[in-house]
Amino acid sequence: MMIVVVALHLIQVFLYGAYKKPREATWMVGVGLLLLTLGYGSSEAASPFPIVSRACASVFRLLSGPYNKGFMPAELACIEERCRARFPITDIIYNCPKCGGLLDAVYPDPPPAADLRALWLGRRTSNAPLDQSGVWRFREFLPFLPNYDSVVTLREGNTPLLDAPQAARYGGLDRLTFKHQGFNPTGSFKDNGMTCGIAQALRLGKRRVACVSTGNTSASMAAYASAAGLQPIIFIPHGNIAYGKLAQALEYGARTLQVEANFDQILALVRRLAERLDIYLLNSMNPFRIEGQKTIMVEMMEQRDWRPPDWVVLPGGNLGNTSAFGKALREMKAAGLIGRLPRLAVVQAEGSAPFYDLWRAADRSRLNPVVHPQTLATAIKIGDPVSWPKALREVEASHGVVEKVTEQEIADAKAIVGRCGIGCEPASAATLAGIRKLTAAGSIPADADVVAVLTGNVLKDPDYIYRYHTGDLKSPSGARIEPNYGNRPIMVPNDEAQIAAILDSQLGNTPKQG
Ligand SMILES: Cc1ncc(COP(=O)(O)O)c(C=O)c1O
Ligand SMILES: [Zn+2]
Numbered sequence: 001m002m003i004v005v006v007a008l009h010l011i012q013v014f015l016y017g018a019y020k021k022p023r024e025a026t027w028m029v030g031v032g033l034l035l036l037t038l039g040y041g042s043s044e045a046a047s048p049f050p051i052v053s054r055a056c057a058s059v060f061r062l063l064s065g066p067y068n069k070g071f072m073p074a075e076l077a078c079i080e081e082r083c084r085a086r087f088p089i090t091d092i093i094y095n096c097p098k099c100g101g102l103l104d105a106v107y108p109d110p111p112p113a114a115d116l117r118a119l120w121l122g123r124r125t126s127n128a129p130l131d132q133s134g135v136w137r138f139r140e141f142l143p144f145l146p147n148y149d150s151v152v153t154l155r156e157g158n159t160p161l162l163d164a165p166q167a168a169r170y171g172g173l174d175r176l177t178f179k180h181q182g183f184n185p186t187g188s189f190k191d192n193g194m195t196c197g198i199a200q201a202l203r204l205g206k207r208r209v210a211c212v213s214t215g216n217t218s219a220s221m222a223a224y225a226s227a228a229g230l231q232p233i234i235f236i237p238h239g240n241i242a243y244g245k246l247a248q249a250l251e252y253g254a255r256t257l258q259v260e261a262n263f264d265q266i267l268a269l270v271r272r273l274a275e276r277l278d279i280y281l282l283n284s285m286n287p288f289r290i291e292g293q294k295t296i297m298v299e300m301m302e303q304r305d306w307r308p309p310d311w312v313v314l315p316g317g318n319l320g321n322t323s324a325f326g327k328a329l330r331e332m333k334a335a336g337l338i339g340r341l342p343r344l345a346v347v348q349a350e351g352s353a354p355f356y357d358l359w360r361a362a363d364r365s366r367l368n369p370v371v372h373p374q375t376l377a378t379a380i381k382i383g384d385p386v387s388w389p390k391a392l393r394e395v396e397a398s399h400g401v402v403e404k405v406t407e408q409e410i411a412d413a414k415a416i417v418g419r420c421g422i423g424c425e426p427a428s429a430a431t432l433a434g435i436r437k438l439t440a441a442g443s444i445p446a447d448a449d450v451v452a453v454l455t456g457n458v459l460k461d462p463d464y465i466y467r468y469h470t471g472d473l474k475s476p477s478g479a480r481i482e483p484n485y486g487n488r489p490i491m492v493p494n495d496e497a498q499i500a501a502i503l504d505s506q507l508g509n510t511p512k513q514g
Contacts, residue, residue, distance in 0.1 A: 215245030284320030326394020423458030
């Protein structure tokens with residue numbers, strides 16, 4: 001058998017050397033190894049001989065590495081400086097088995113920046129599903145799959161950059177643009193990551209996927225898992241989820257378990273269950289979801305013709321997005337796609353702000369969890385964010401800041417985003433509230449070029465909206481939230497004259513028709 005492999009390797013060298021055909025050359029090695037592992041099953045993780053499979057994968061890497069950098073190998077790498085252990089990309093691990101640290105997907109250098117820009121731009125006119133995805137269009141930037149057979153796309157990403165002059169004024173800026181992830185298929189940025197997480201689950205031969213979620217992750221996972229023919233199982237904190245999101249999870253067919261515990265407690269429980277029931281976990285510590293979320297930044301840079309803004313502002317909950325954005329920006333800079341890093345500003349809700357506390361602490365080596373996190377912005381109601389070490393690394397690398405805002409500030413900022421004709425869910429509005437605070441404090445100058453990422457759609461939490469505008473919204477402490485920008489519906493009799501009079505008094509003279 002070894003003779004066959006050696007012969008194929010010689011053909012590979014010839015193909016690469018004479019015809020510069022790296023993909024074909026790599027295929028030759030692949031065929032050799034396929035022969036070697038024949039009968040061991042198509043799914044890497046499903047192999048009954050994992051040691052043989054792993055040895056073959058190492059040989060494969062050794063042979064294909066120098067010839068085709070973009071194709072393989074991707075690896076998982078521990079982010080802890082003292083460890084930096086590496087693992088095969090197909091290992092089902094969510095933390096480093098050696099030290100417990102978080103894991104990053106890492107790759108060899110990408111193709112030259114000019115080639116990537118041209119390739120990605122060209123794909124905008126393609127009708128191929130993969131090219132129409134705002135995630136997979138940038139696939140050279142997340143090359144963790146050996147091929148794209150396992151990808152299910154709902155055409156995620158492709159979200160707009162919107163100018164919002166009224167919000168800019170409110171935030172103390174000359175100009176502000178929103179990158180609105182609420183335009184995604186299930187209405188949040190989670191779709192960018194979920195298409196990748198589900199592709200990895202399929203590639204690993206998994207049949208069941210699960211997540212613990214404050215809402216948007218479950219909605220997204222339910223949709224993508226069902227579209228891929230997998231069984232979605234979601235765990236949600238009892239009574240802490242916006243109805244728009246729960247409704248989505250049910251409609252998309254997820255087995256839904258409401259647990260009498262908070263997010264952090266349920267996450268610990270589900271990690272234990274995952275092993276027992278052979279479930280693939282799709283929470284935000286899943287490194288493949290982070291890879292997908294990177295494309296939010298790549299797409300934004302492309303929309304700005306690769307001119308980085310001064311600041312990127314985003315809400316912080318579990319801090320997966322902060323980790324993804326920072327990684328994307330660093331990788332784009334390293335690849336020569338952008339010339340400098342924008343600064344990251346992460347905004348948390350006051351009652352749920354462990355990352356803010358960490359940022360302000362003299363010692364940033366340990367995060368103190370908030371045991372009973374409180375905020376009406378349920379998407380960021382996280383007391384013990386799993387991704388904080390990655391997020392800290394990214395905020396520091398970008399010379400960024402962390403801010404916190406009150407429930408009243410979030411509610412008012414949300415109403416302003418609505419008045420721009422844009423709208424968003426409460427957690428997303430923390431960005432504008434944070435910008436207002438940061439400009440007032442002089443941390444962000446008025447003429448700064450700022451992009452705020454709106455993470456979720458306005459319809460995710462309609463109950464919050466109605467209560468705010470009718471003066472019925474109360475913060476978790478019981479304090480009334482003032483409808484400073486409220487828009488209460490008016491009860492009117494069924495009487496034309498009276499309605500006209502009311503409108504006249506409310507709106508000024510009504511314009512004459514004709
Ligand atoms: C709408 C919305 N905004 C912000 C967040 C927080 O994102 P992260 O957990 O990545 O910090 C979430 C997470 O669920 C979300 O759904
Ligand atoms: Zn480690």
